[in-house]
Amino acid sequence: MTDPRLTPLAASLPPTVPFTGPEALERRMGRPFAARMGANENAFGPSPKAIEAMERTARDVWMYGDPEVYDLRVAMAAHHGCDPSHVVVGEGIDGLLGLLVRLTVGPGTPVVTSLGGYPTFNFHVAGFGGRLLTVPYHGDASDPVALMHLAEESSARLVYLSNPDNPMGGFHGPEVIGRMVEAVPDGALLVLDEAYAELAPEGLLPSIDPADPRVIRMRTFSKAHGLAGLRVGYAIGPAPLVAAFDRVRNHFGLGRIAQAGALAALADRDWPREVAGRVAQARDGIAAIARAAGLVPLPSAANFVTIDCGADGAFARRVLGGLLGRGVFVRMPGVAPLDRCIRVTVGPPEALRAFAEALPLALAEARSAP
Amino acid sequence: MTDPRLTPLAASLPPTVPFTGPEALERRMGRPFAARMGANENAFGPSPKAIEAMERTARDVWMYGDPEVYDLRVAMAAHHGCDPSHVVVGEGIDGLLGLLVRLTVGPGTPVVTSLGGYPTFNFHVAGFGGRLLTVPYHGDASDPVALMHLAEESSARLVYLSNPDNPMGGFHGPEVIGRMVEAVPDGALLVLDEAYAELAPEGLLPSIDPADPRVIRMRTFSKAHGLAGLRVGYAIGPAPLVAAFDRVRNHFGLGRIAQAGALAALADRDWPREVAGRVAQARDGIAAIARAAGLVPLPSAANFVTIDCGADGAFARRVLGGLLGRGVFVRMPGVAPLDRCIRVTVGPPEALRAFAEALPLALAEARSAP
Numbered sequence: 218m219t220d221p222r223l224t225p226l227a228a229s230l231p232p233t234v235p236f237t238g239p240e241a242l243e244r245r246m247g248r249p250f251a252a253r254m255g256a257n258e259n260a261f262g263p264s265p266k267a268i269e270a271m272e273r274t275a276r277d278v279w280m281y282g283d284p285e286v287y288d289l290r291v292a293m294a295a296h297h298g299c300d301p302s303h304v305v306v307g308e309g310i311d312g313l314l315g316l317l318v319r320l321t322v323g324p325g326t327p328v329v330t331s332l333g334g335y336p337t338f339n340f341h342v343a344g345f346g347g348r349l350l351t352v353p354y355h356g357d358a359s360d361p362v363a364l365m366h367l368a369e370e371s372s373a374r375l376v377y378l379s380n381p382d383n384p385m386g387g388f389h390g391p392e393v394i395g396r397m398v399e400a401v402p403d404g405a406l407l408v409l410d411e412a413y414a415e416l417a418p419e420g421l422l423p424s425i426d427p428a429d430p431r432v433i434r435m436r437t438f439s440k441a442h443g444l445a446g447l448r449v450g451y452a453i454g455p456a457p458l459v460a461a462f463d464r465v466r467n468h469f470g471l472g473r474i475a476q477a478g479a480l481a482a483l484a485d486r487d488w489p490r491e492v493a494g495r496v497a498q499a500r501d502g503i504a505a506i507a508r509a510a511g512l513v514p515l516p517s518a519a520n521f522v523t524i525d526c527g528a529d530g531a532f533a534r535r536v537l538g539g540l541l542g543r544g545v546f547v548r549m550p551g552v553a554p555l556d557r558c559i560r561v562t563v564g565p566p567e568a569l570r571a572f573a574e575a576l577p578l579a580l581a582e583a584r585s586a587p
Numbered sequence: 588m589t590d591p592r593l594t595p596l597a598a599s600l601p602p603t604v605p606f607t608g609p610e611a612l613e614r615r616m617g618r619p620f621a622a623r624m625g626a627n628e629n630a631f632g633p634s635p636k637a638i639e640a641m642e643r644t645a646r647d648v649w650m651y652g653d654p655e656v657y658d659l660r661v662a663m664a665a666h667h668g669c670d671p672s673h674v675v676v677g678e679g680i681d682g683l684l685g686l687l688v689r690l691t692v693g694p695g696t697p698v699v700t701s702l703g704g705y706p707t708f709n710f711h712v713a714g715f716g717g718r719l720l721t722v723p724y725h726g727d728a729s730d731p732v733a734l735m736h737l738a739e740e741s742s743a744r745l746v747y748l749s750n751p752d753n754p755m756g757g758f759h760g761p762e763v764i765g766r767m768v769e770a771v772p773d774g775a776l777l778v779l780d781e782a783y784a785e786l787a788p789e790g791l792l793p794s795i796d797p798a799d800p801r802v803i804r805m806r807t808f809s810k811a812h813g814l815a816g817l818r819v820g821y822a823i824g825p826a827p828l829v830a831a832f833d834r835v836r837n838h839f840g841l842g843r844i845a846q847a848g849a850l851a852a853l854a855d856r857d858w859p860r861e862v863a864g865r866v867a868q869a870r871d872g873i874a875a876i877a878r879a880a881g882l883v884p885l886p887s888a889a890n891f892v893t894i895d896c897g898a899d900g901a902f903a904r905r906v907l908g909g910l911l912g913r914g915v916f917v918r919m920p921g922v923a924p925l926d927r928c929i930r931v932t933v934g935p936p937e938a939l940r941a942f943a944e945a946l947p948l949a950l951a952e953a954r955s956a957p
Contacts (some may be wrong), residue, residue: 473816
């Protein structure tokens with residue numbers, strides 16, 4: 218039953234959600250996962266300095282967080298060598314994507330993304346009535362040239378690209394992204410989701426002028442900084458666009474512990490580097506486990522390895538089911554032909570061991586299915 | 588300069604924000620406030636059990652929070668004696684009000700509230716293009732009968748009422764609210780903001796069937812529970828409306844520390860009662876300070892006392908300025924004739940002492956102004 222007071226747009230939206238959380242799966246199974254390798258969380262955890270800051274702030278949480286998020290914004294701006302007027306902080310990249318879509322997309326507005334790209338972006342576009350147009354992956358990589366062609370052809374308002382790419386793990390170097398920026402059509406905006414930036418090969422991030430009106434970049438504390446459950450993301454972009462977020466955002470939305478934790482995490486320059494090293498090592502470990510099982514791991518610049526299971530989506534879903542049943546939480550791309558793969562988040566050695574044990578059994582089970 | 592890619596609605600919104608935070612005022616003054624009595628925060632703080640739960644969860648914050656907020660929703664439902672399908676949790680009442688307006692209000696949709704009522708609700712209505720219609724306060728109280736008359740007359744979709752009332756502090760008993768519910772016109776929804784419910788006189792809260800399609804009630808952990816900076820609110824309402832929030836909400840928006848802290852706070856039945864006692868005592872203290880200065884404190888069922896400064900808005904603004912200048916952060920209603928008042932949040936004895944010292948000086952200054 219739908220509430221009769223919903224707007225026509227709200228009434229038209231499907232009751233589906235982008236992701237089922239691991240906790241929901243655990244409740245269905247009646248037991249916790251042995252290894253949590255599905256949500257691209259960072260099991261190496263946050264900086265000890267961030268933990269200490271959050272613990273210290275717990276008793277101050279009777280106060281609202283600063284609605285201007287001033288200290289954190291200033292620190293982010295310094296980190297990126299720009300003026301704070303180019304930085305907006307929000308409740309994760311998810312929250313910022315929602316606000317950006319709200320600001321720029323109305324009923325029927327064309328928006329371009331990759332077929333099989335980040336579902337939460339699509340959720341927001343649908344939620345504001347936008348018309349989502351998609352470009353297939355080229356091989357296992359997103360296709361910047363085709364995305365911009367479609368944007369031009371369709372007069373798209375937004376073009377979304379995640380780089381490093383989720384869910385496939387690939388990476389476009391600065392020249393490719395630079396050409397993409399040059400190709401942004403008049404009236405369009407490139408939404409560059411760099412959630413995994415700190416885990417990408419060093420020196421390969423594009424250098425983009427924060428004042429460039431053609432691009433907004435999204436960053437997060439959820440990945441390299443290990444603060445997914447704190448909900449802090451930020452965007453860097455042209456000042457007039459950044460200022461517009463103030464017209465619609467939930468001004469007191471970023472809590473006091475969130476601001477303190479993120480500020481301490483940003484100040485600790487060593488931790489993300491330390492994490493990047495552990496992530497790279499664990500990526501190699503997962504790739505080796507995949508190969509040992511006769512599967513093909515795709516190259517990854519993020520904190521997960523996408524593994525080609527060598528058959529179709531139905532087969533990969535059986536493998537995924539076998540892993541879940543053995544207490545290993547992983548996810549998979551939702552759309553063919555990417556859905557021949559499973560996506561495995563890196564983790565500490567015990568998680569990799571659980572995966573190494575479960576994978577051959579899940580594969581054998583998937584192969585023997587009727 | 589406005590970004591040319593904004594939707595017509597976004598481009599039409601004013602760049603104003605509902606509230607300036609105390610931190611922004613402190614930055615302008617160049618020094619911190621001695622007493623933070625402006626944002627209706629709870630300086631008595633959160634339950635020690637909630638603090639402990641937040642501290643304990645800091646190191647687990649690499650995991651996203653459960654997107655279904657299952658444990659907390661179940662606990663809230665048990666607390667209110669209803670099924671979890673009647674409960675939606677969000678990033679404070681502010682966040683939930685934004686989602687509710689998004690779900691039900693489109694361009695031109697009439698919405699009714701009190702003139703001088705909660706500015707953030709108005710911010711959301713404007714943000715989705717709704718047409719805000721207002722009813723003046725009757726004396727110093729909101730006017731349920733007139734609100735429902737206007738709702739009927741205007742075919743309003745939403746009718747907002749805060750009870751206990753912010754910014755005036757008054758309270759309508761269960762009979763008045765019951766009659767208001769009976770008067771909700773077809774196609775309308777009463778949004779009952781009960782942020783201060785736990786601080787209201789005991790036994791005077793209305794008893795409303797959670798399945799009643801005419802009402803949604805909003806509650807928060809920001810006030811009696813002392814967790815304003817954690818950003819957790821919830822709404823209780825008819826299941827089809829509650830379910831609709833899933834179509835638009837930021838599913839991973841409620842963080843892990845937020846869920847753990849709120850769950851522990853809810854489990855501690857003693858703390859809100861303890862706080863309510865201290866709040867009542869501090870209300871008496873503030874009222875006495877006001878009377879000693881020759882002013883009239885209004886009766887309050889919340890964690891603040893609204894004080895009639897006895898003249899017009901310009902005078903009250905001068906008093907407010909004098910208090911701010913003396914390091915005492917307070918706020919005031921924004922609209923005449925309510926703006927003859929200042930609104931002073933309760934706090935511990937040292938805050939009341941700072942207020943008691945500053946008030947006579949601020950008054951003398953305001954009276955001697957040219």
